[in-house]
Amino acid sequence: MNRIQAENKLQRLFKHKSFYNDQWRAIEKLLEGKRILMIEKTGFGKSLCYQFPATQFNGITVVFSPLIALMRDQINYLKNLGILAECINSEQSDEENNEIIEKALNNKIKILYIAPERQENLKWLEAVKKMKLAMIVIDEAHCISVWGHDFRPAFKRIVDLVKLLPANFPVLAVTATATEKTAQDIKKQLGAEKITYIRGNLLRSNFKIQVARVEREEDKLGGILKFLTNIQGTGLVYTGTRVNTDIYANFLISQGIKAIAYNAGLEGEMRKEIELKLKRNEYKCVISTNALGMGIDKKDVRFIIHTQFPQSPIHYYQEIGRAGRDGKNTDIVLCYNPLDRDLPEHFIDTARPSKDRYERVVDILKNSPEPLRERDLTKKSNLKQNQMRVIKADLIEQGIIKEVMYGRGKRYEYQFNAPNLNTTKFEELRDYRLEELDKMIKYVEEHNCRMRYLRNYLGDKTNDVCGKCDNCLNKNIFWKNSSEMEKKVRNFYDSYFPELKVANGKTKLVNGVAASYYGFSNIGSVIHKCKYEKGGDFPDFLLKQTLRAYRKYFKNIKFDFIIFVPPTESGDLVRNFTEKLSKITKIPISYSLYKVKETKPQKVFQNFWNKKENVKDAFDYKNPQELFNKNVLLIDDIFDSGATIKEITKTLSKYNINLLSPLVIAKTIGGINVK
Amino acid sequence: MNDFTYITALAHLPKWRTERINLLIVDILKKKKLTFTEFFEVEKDTLQKDFGLKQKEIDDILEVKQELPNYAFLVDELLNQGFELIPIYSLDYPKTLKSNLGDAYAPPLLYIKGNKEIFQKEKVAVVGSRNVSQKGIDFTKKITKKLVKQGNVIVSGFAKGVDRVALEVALENEGQSIIVLPQGILTFSSGFKKHYQGIIQGNILVMSTYHPKLPWSVGLAMGRNRYIYGLADNIYVAESDFKGGTWEGVIDGLKKIKQFRMEGYRKIYVRYADRQEKCANNELIKKGVIGINNNLEVISDLNNLNQNKVNPEQIELF
Numbered sequence: 001m002n003r004i005q006a007e008n009k010l011q012r013l014f015k016h017k018s019f020y021n022d023q024w025r026a027i028e029k030l031l032e033g034k035r036i037l038m039i040e041k042t043g044f045g046k047s048l049c050y051q052f053p054a055t056q057f058n059g060i061t062v063v064f065s066p067l068i069a070l071m072r073d074q075i076n077y078l079k080n081l082g083i084l085a086e087c088i089n090s091e092q093s094d095e096e097n098n099e100i101i102e103k104a105l106n107n108k109i110k111i112l113y114i115a116p117e118r119q120e121n122l123k124w125l126e127a128v129k130k131m132k133l134a135m136i137v138i139d140e141a142h143c144i145s146v147w148g149h150d151f152r153p154a155f156k157r158i159v160d161l162v163k164l165l166p167a168n169f170p171v172l173a174v175t176a177t178a179t180e181k182t183a184q185d186i187k188k189q190l191g192a193e194k195i196t197y198i199r200g201n202l203l204r205s206n207f208k209i210q211v212a213r214v215e216r217e218e219d220k221l222g223g224i225l226k227f228l229t230n231i232q233g234t235g236l237v238y239t240g241t242r243v244n245t246d247i248y249a250n251f252l253i254s255q256g257i258k259a260i261a262y263n264a265g266l267e268g269e270m271r272k273e274i275e276l277k278l279k280r281n282e283y284k285c286v287i288s289t290n291a292l293g294m295g296i297d298k299k300d301v302r303f304i305i306h307t308q309f310p311q312s313p314i315h316y317y318q319e320i321g322r323a324g325r326d327g328k329n330t331d332i333v334l335c336y337n338p339l340d341r342d343l344p345e346h347f348i349d350t351a352r353p354s355k356d357r358y359e360r361v362v363d364i365l366k367n368s369p370e371p372l373r374e375r376d377l378t379k380k381s382n383l384k385q386n387q388m389r390v391i392k393a394d395l396i397e398q399g400i401i402k403e404v405m406y407g408r409g410k411r412y413e414y415q416f417n418a419p420n421l422n423t424t425k426f427e428e429l430r431d432y433r434l435e436e437l438d439k440m441i442k443y444v445e446e447h448n449c450r451m452r453y454l455r456n457y458l459g460d461k462t463n464d465v466c467g468k469c470d471n472c473l474n475k476n477i478f479w480k481n482s483s484e485m486e487k488k489v490r491n492f493y494d495s496y497f498p499e500l501k502v503a504n505g506k507t508k509l510v511n512g513v514a515a516s517y518y519g520f521s522n523i524g525s526v527i528h529k530c531k532y533e534k535g536g537d538f539p540d541f542l543l544k545q546t547l548r549a550y551r552k553y554f555k556n557i558k559f560d561f562i563i564f565v566p567p568t569e570s571g572d573l574v575r576n577f578t579e580k581l582s583k584i585t586k587i588p589i590s591y592s593l594y595k596v597k598e599t600k601p602q603k604v605f606q607n608f609w610n611k612k613e614n615v616k617d618a619f620d621y622k623n624p625q626e627l628f629n630k631n632v633l634l635i636d637d638i639f640d641s642g643a644t645i646k647e648i649t650k651t652l653s654k655y656n657i658n659l660l661s662p663l664v665i666a667k668t669i670g671g672i673n674v675k
Numbered sequence: 676m677n678d679f680t681y682i683t684a685l686a687h688l689p690k691w692r693t694e695r696i697n698l699l700i701v702d703i704l705k706k707k708k709l710t711f712t713e714f715f716e717v718e719k720d721t722l723q724k725d726f727g728l729k730q731k732e733i734d735d736i737l738e739v740k741q742e743l744p745n746y747a748f749l750v751d752e753l754l755n756q757g758f759e760l761i762p763i764y765s766l767d768y769p770k771t772l773k774s775n776l777g778d779a780y781a782p783p784l785l786y787i788k789g790n791k792e793i794f795q796k797e798k799v800a801v802v803g804s805r806n807v808s809q810k811g812i813d814f815t816k817k818i819t820k821k822l823v824k825q826g827n828v829i830v831s832g833f834a835k836g837v838d839r840v841a842l843e844v845a846l847e848n849e850g851q852s853i854i855v856l857p858q859g860i861l862t863f864s865s866g867f868k869k870h871y872q873g874i875i876q877g878n879i880l881v882m883s884t885y886h887p888k889l890p891w892s893v894g895l896a897m898g899r900n901r902y903i904y905g906l907a908d909n910i911y912v913a914e915s916d917f918k919g920g921t922w923e924g925v926i927d928g929l930k931k932i933k934q935f936r937m938e939g940y941r942k943i944y945v946r947y948a949d950r951q952e953k954c955a956n957n958e959l960i961k962k963g964v965i966g967i968n969n970n971l972e973v974i975s976d977l978n979n980l981n982q983n984k985v986n987p988e989q990i991e992l993f
Contacts (some may be wrong), residue, residue: 125752133744160755163676164747166740167712366875370868402757406864414875415757416790 001031008050013055014048016082021047022200026172028137029196031056033168037141037187039178039459040200042321046174047074048139051171054111057082059134060104063113064158069275071113073297078111085096087113088124091272101127116154118142118617119161122405136162136172141173146429147316148178153393159189167194176202177318180459202317202460206324208674209332209450210470212477218489220307220335221251223479225488228257228284231331233302237287238319240308240343243498243517248307249287251492262288290315296322303331311444312436314455335479336444341437348433352394353387354424356397359421361391362414365401365430371411375609384606398422416481435518447471486563498667502642507651514639515546523666527637530573538577538637542665546577547584550663557661560630561588565644566595566619568602578635587633592622593648602644610645619648632660639664677747677947678909679754681711683738684746686784687886697763697778702726704764715740747987753786753887758860761785769794775905775931775941782884782902786860786895788867793828793851800830800903803913804839804921808922808954810969811914814946815840818911818971830855830906832899833866837913846873854881855903857896859889900924912945912964925959947974 001009006027007018019027024035026049054061065071078085086100086109087387103109105127118124127143136158142148143155162171171192173423187195210579212219224237242263249261260283262274273290278286279298286292290310301323310316316334324330325457328620364380365372372380378388392412395401400418438486439457446453451466465472481489500512526542529535562585564578575591605611621627634648645662652660688696689857691972703714707725722728722736753760753909759765763783771779799822803811819829819841829845829852832838845852852873856863861885873879884902885895900920904910915921928943947958959968966975 119751125748128748129745131745132741135837136744157751157755161747164680164750166677166680166715166743166747168716169747171746206736368871370871402755404756404867406868413757413871415876416875 003064005027009056010052013083014052016048019048019052020045022198026196027053030170030172035162035171035190035195037183037190038172038174038198038200039183039197039202040174040176040198041202041204043174043327044200046176049174050135050172050543051078051083051111053134054079057110057134059132060107060109061111061135061137062128062133063111063139064116064155065113066143066152066154068115069297070139072153075113075114076584083111084109085111085113088118089113089115090117091268097506098123104131107132109594116152116158118173119154119157120403120410122332122408128273132497135167136169136171138162138171138173140175140188142178142182144189145178145182145387146431147185148182149305149312149318153396156397162190176321177314177458178634179314179457182314183459187427192368193419198491199459199461202455202458203451203462203466204321204324204330204462205466206327207320207332207451207466208329208468209320209334209466210475210477211334211336211444211450212479214335214337214479217480218486218608219479220337220495221248221489221492222485223335224248224305224307224479225252225255225257226479226485227303227305227333228252230231231303233300234278234281234283234287235301235303235305235323235331236292236296237285237305237307238310239287239289240310242289244307245289246288246498247496248495251489252285252287254492255488258282260286262286264289264291290319295444298322299326300328301325301330302328303333305333307333307335308340308343309336309444311347311433312440313454315438316443317454317458323570335446341441344437344440345434348430348437351390351430353383353434355421355423357383357387357424358379358391358395361388361395362400362421365412365414371404371406371413373409373411375404377412378607379609379613382606382610385608388607395421396426397579426493495548497553499553500593500639500642500664500667501664502645502662507646507649508653508657508659509646510661512559512634512664513549514664515542515549516666516669518638518666518668527666531637536663538573543577543580543584546581546663546665550581550585554661554663557631557659559587559633559661560642561590561626562633562635563590563593564650565634565636566593568599574635574637577637583633590623590626592626593619594622602640608641608643611641612647615644615647619651621652621655627652627655627657629656629658631658634660634662636662636664638666638668640668678762679750679760680743680747681715682784683760684743685711686782687763688735691732693782694731694779699726699728699779700763701778701784701979708746715743734834751859751888757788757862757922758887759787759791761787762876763790767791767794769798769906771798771908771941772902772905776786776901780901784884786883786885786887787880788860790851790878791880792877793853793880793977794906796828796851797826798828798830798853798907799909799911800907801837801841801911801913802832802900802903802921802924803836804916804919804954805836807836807914808952810949810952811837811946811954812840814969815913816844816845817969818913818946819844819850821971823848828853828905828907832857832896832903835855846878849878851878852880852900853906854879855899855906856881856883856885857899858891859883859885859887861887896920901927904928908941910941911967912943912956912959914946914948915955916961917958922955922959925964928963929959929963944973946978 003024023045026038030053038046039243040047055235068089068091075085075087087099088097090410104112115174138158138236143150143152144159145151148290152211152400173186187197212223214223237248239248242265245261245263252259260274274286277283291559304320310319320332323332360381364377378385396403396483398419400415402415404413443453449465449472450469452462452464470477498514498517500514502509503511516523524537530538562578567574579590595618597618599614602611602614605614649660703709719733722733737854763781797940801815801819802986815837823845829841831842831852831854833854842852870879898918904924911923912925915925925943943964944967945959945964947968948954960975966972968974
């Protein structure tokens, strides 16, 4: 088929007149059964490069894509054109997925979108071996490379698969964000000698990008509030941590802005709802970690503000990439305080657990009588779940352990003749990330065109300037609160209390509140001193703060009495604290909750499963009849996993309590709670 | 890497005899010196003229060509779960298997998990019927222990009776063992769970010649016996019925020994049975299998020309 013939078909099938040159280059090769790596900016039309050939092949094109929201959107678009497209993903029911698999087996689908994680799903693996396959597409192909900004182990499986595909089977890998180093790595992994590399220009000409210098966190809050009151349209604010999504969102809400916090800690349903409402412009802005972004299909994101600079320019380009896909003017602002370097540096430093933790996992698998499930492995190694995930992926990558299907479940096996753990790779990667971080800071301190800096960094070498960024316009931007704004921020700080989201609708437990975050100001260290360094009772300012939180949060609940969590090793601190609280609030205190077995301090345990096991069946209540139909306030010093509170709820629910709500001094943040 | 995809597709060509597959592989790689990629690109004509394939065979090849991407998914699944593929042309392929079974029966592809170096060691099979007598079991234990101490690898079919006993004794005595599966390697989860430690310590090698997803069946179990005999340098029969897998395997092996009659060719031993026993052991001795007693001493070897022929009926007098 030549270009003219193809464009005739294009007109008929997709209602487009012609291909861009880069599009046709890719399509021509794919039709010949070649492999392509394509790097083009968001909005270029990468999808057409596989959608068109897919309609020409006799068989199914499988598109591996990590983004369910984008999958859905593509499918609607294709279905409207009358092209048979479906997707298989975790948000659909098993019946729906099975129905689609059935269609695919009968060759009644042209394009099948699927999440890379499915490569580990037995049902899919069974089915795909019987499908008539025509082409494989890897969307967001930068996830293949550890040098990329978003390496995902599931993509490793796709690479393994591509290596095994017959030589003349067409494969297309596409991404909008890959540095030259990442691109070369992807090429190498997919078989460099056979792959055609197409790279387009990465200029986003509708972006007006700026850096706003600030000296304090308070000025960021104030600056963003001011910015939002003066701008049309809806957009996103990216923060560096989950906690900050809460803080920024609550501040903006308190000032009458329609904002909402979004992070990976939210339930799936909640996240979906926020995504949907964002799309319908029901918020002025969504405050999010980088958990939101790639999956958002919204063409008119009018602005993106970063309260904290990301780890590297590629992270940054990726995160701002979803804005302004409609081509209209779009504001991109990065808040910069030189002190902000600490956070990304911390993430880079702690991206990998220490070597002994890797060794711990290896030893457990080496000595186990049988292969272990993830949960058992995590429990036995007493590691945090996210650390376990990192370790697991690295050990698999290095061929030390394997993930093996046993029946329907996965288990982990040590491998005979496994190599030793190679930490040099981790160090190389860490050094590389630190260099990248430096380049991010260079971006901030750049005096010339910022868009050009980003393009050059990404390997799109150019001398062109954008003419729109703060540097091109010769504007230096500083954000500093007026005294009036400062007052607003201060007031907010003094009255903001983190919610404890413990209710799940199934138990008598309702949400509670903490007086503060553990790491906020000096609260953590004060508590620590009292608890573990014999510093005496919790000081009065903690009591005052806790009372404020209580009064603000529990306006609508009348408690019948207060109980407290019996101590493990901190003696009577919580009891004394509760007595004072009881005296002031005039809610009677009850001493009936007691421990029926010894427990260890929860902080010893690193993951929820171990914490849960530690406190399992540990509590009982002396006078259960006094609980009947009562509202009870439960006091503790620190709220971490919530396992203790859940266990106590379980015990008290037996005695027909009406409701139980926790009030604590501090809620932990958790060092790695980023996404 | 994608050679695995091609060889897997070829190894499971539907209804092709092993010999036909092996000869095609030799033709492609050795005679024509083509890569598999090149082979799957050749024209229909060439398949007919140069490779001498019949129309039906060409159709099969063309069909399997369409299925290559599917095989890629299968191979990917296997490799990711720690299985290895050993094609017949690989240096890792056990030499005994090739020389004992020849092109006619040597499987074109092995699926394995575990320590493949075991393949290159001295291997013995201790075999016998599923419903073995206590005497047979005692003998199995004794002989296995001795063989293991001598550094032999025990080849086991993982069947009930002699096979399992031999495997257990081998592992108890810190020996090494090859499990030859009567099923596809992906259907052996319970075995992999049970023998996890043996595998990761390098004492067990699990091997299957069948399509990885095939479940156990009588047919596969019978077919598997050939590979047990094929892998072993020497064979010890603890107990045989007058028919069935053990009997047939031994008779088959015996034919070959007679055929070759050469020095150093592998030997088959059988336990000499008491009169009351109903097994076919002594019948095998009569047919020329080397008889050994419970102390593992040779008491009859009809094939050894340097030794006096002994009438097995008289053995008890010794």
